[in-house]
């Protein structure tokens with residue numbers, strides 16, 4: 001950054017303006033220049049008032065229709081009521097004054113016919129939408145920051161509308177930017193996009209783009225500028241990823257080749273004991289991975305696959321190859337439930353192959369190993385033992401949660417890191433674990449659900465990708481039905497169906513969005529904050545046991561967002577403890593044991609609850625989304641999801657993936673009171689129509705807002721994207737990726753492109769800061 005853009009706003013402006021801008025999180029001139037308009041108002045067209053939502057902070061262009069001032073009836077003071085219109089709908093503005101005289105100024109200005117911008121939070125008073133004490137600026141008027149030129153702009157040019165806050169309306173931001181832009185030289189804003197790339201893409205320079213973005217003469221100009229800034233974001237990100245790829249490719253790793261044919265090892269024994277044959281996809285991806293592990297360069301691979309496609313077996317086989325070659329493997333899981341399950345599955349699948357130590361007393365022999373489990377809630381003794389086994393190399397496979405990232409965890413010879421269900425982890429966590437190898441270990445990352453290509457390219461752009469698209473043959477499929485909440489006939493039928501499944505020896509999950517009836521939806525989390533930062537914040541802070549991945553705060557379905565005001569009359573979310581009690585009293589379920597599982601239970605009780613469910617002791621399990629990812633009980637055939645409209649598509653897809661994993665058909669009942677025509681209803685519709693994860697992922701992207709897509713992808717890196725839309729900008733991302741790869745190939749350390757190198761550094765610092773804040 002240049003001296004100019006580093007300049008503090010206190011220096012560039014008077015104290016009041018600087019403080020006001022500070023409320024928007026802006027501290028330097030560079031920050032201000034990077035505060036892009038959310039949209040542009042056409043000075044010739046008024047804002048559609050009917051579309052405004054209660055609870056929303058808005059900036060609207062409207063015309064005053066009438067204004068009245070009267071004394072207050074019950075207390076001292078005067079009330080001014082102004083009705084503004086867009087030509088068809090109306091919105092009322094109210095102002096209070098100590099006495100009539102104190103409203104004199106407003107009275108003089110807000111006369112019928114006056115046109116201007118009004119900003120405030122939309123409230124509801126006696127059924128009428130209104131703004132209370134809105135800030136406003138009128139066309140044809142001078143204000144402190146607006147120059148003569150501003151009047152002209154208001155009259156003819158697009159009006160930038162900025163994300164604003166109380167006390168700092170959009171036009172103040174605009175005014176401040178005008179001051180900066182008036183004296184901004186091209187040299188003040190170094191351009192990370194090299195000239196030749198810019199010219200080839202036909203993009204304006206950075207300074208010109210900033211001018212057009214903040215002060216466009218036409219909408220086209222603004223959009224061209226926005227396109228350029230999007231390209232820049234994609235380009236800087238892709239250049240950083242290209243550098244990362246290049247760096248990894250140059251790193252040394254220990255080659256872990258498969259044992260020569262004929263020599264028995266754990267992998268060969270395991271394959272021989274496998275109760276099923278691998279799918280074609282599993283075999284192909286397996287070979288790809290086996291080849292890469294055999295090279296002295298670290299593998300860096302993303303395995304994405306349909307829910308239930310059998311990623312665990314693929315990962316386990318890779319781990320066993322490494323163990324056979326004398327190394328260790330670590331498996332990182334997002335929740336304690338999943339880590340414990342993985343450890344259990346691995347031990348079961350391995351059988352006697354995981355008996356080392358118990359049979360032989362000390363150390364790993366050539367043909368068996370140990371699986372150690374390391375989670376945050378382990379007792380001191382168990383923890384010490386697991387640490388010892390990892391450090392001594394006795395445990396060939398160490399399974400754990402975030403606890404694996406802790407500094408105390410050491411390995412004798414870490415050869416492979418597998419990250420399961422990656423969407424819960426960030427790049428930094430991957431690195432923290434990789435750093436535990438003497439040389440770089442190989443890395444295999446697995447996503448929970450299929451993800452569209454450009455999301456993969458943006459969020460996992462430093463990894464090579466393999467996909468598992470088929471699920472093993474012999475699965476009977478899942479039927480999904482949307483069930484209206486509160487309908488007695490449907491409710492009775494639901495539990496009768498659950499009874500039928502249980503009577504046939506099968507199991508049912510019942511999923512609720514929260515634990516206690518009198519508690520917030522997502523315990524101990526910032527759920528509903530909706531920002532990707534809030535979401536990723538949770539990634540680092542704790543295991544993900546009960547966190548429903550809630551939706552865009554703009555979505556009336558999401559809690560805590562602006563929609564909440566209007567949704568006050570919604571029935572409260574169903575809670576695990578309450579539903580479990582209710583089910584124990586339902587005649588349909590008489591005699592059936594009901595289990596309970598949620599993240600607030602101690603680890604041993606979670607384990608016990610999962611085990612009792614798996615064994616059939618409690619064939620109905622009422623749970624939070626703690627069962628969302630990866631949980632594998634083949635006998636489970638039914639799932640009832642309460643408040644299903646509160647969950648995102650990928651989460652529903654994940655949840656649903658818990659049933660129909662055996663040869664019996666699955667049934668998924670989505671209980672909700674979502675109204676037809678709402679996005680929430682559209683999501684449920686989609687769920688009933690397909691079980692194809694790729695289709696659902698694309699649809700999800702269409703229905704979601706962008707920030708949410710990245711939030712769902714749970715990447716610290718992607719959270720820094722501002723204008724780029726991973727879905728709509730797919731073409732642009734591809735172009736940026738190619739261009740960035742060329743540039744990095746030409747100058748791997750970017751010495752020839754210092755501006756780009758600086759932009760990447762700044763970006764990394766920002767990510768780093770965010771990461772530190774989260775941990």
Ligand code: ADP
Pocket residue numbers: 276277278279282305306307308309310311312313472473630632634661
């Ligand atoms: P995911 O890809 O969602 O993580 P899992 O690895 O948990 O899926 O596998 C889902 C289920 O399918 C498990 O019970 C697993 O044992 C089983 N499975 C995996 N591969 C096969 C196969 N080739 N044939 C039959 N069942 C398989």
Ligand code: MG
Pocket residue numbers: 311312420630
């Ligand atoms: Mg899995």
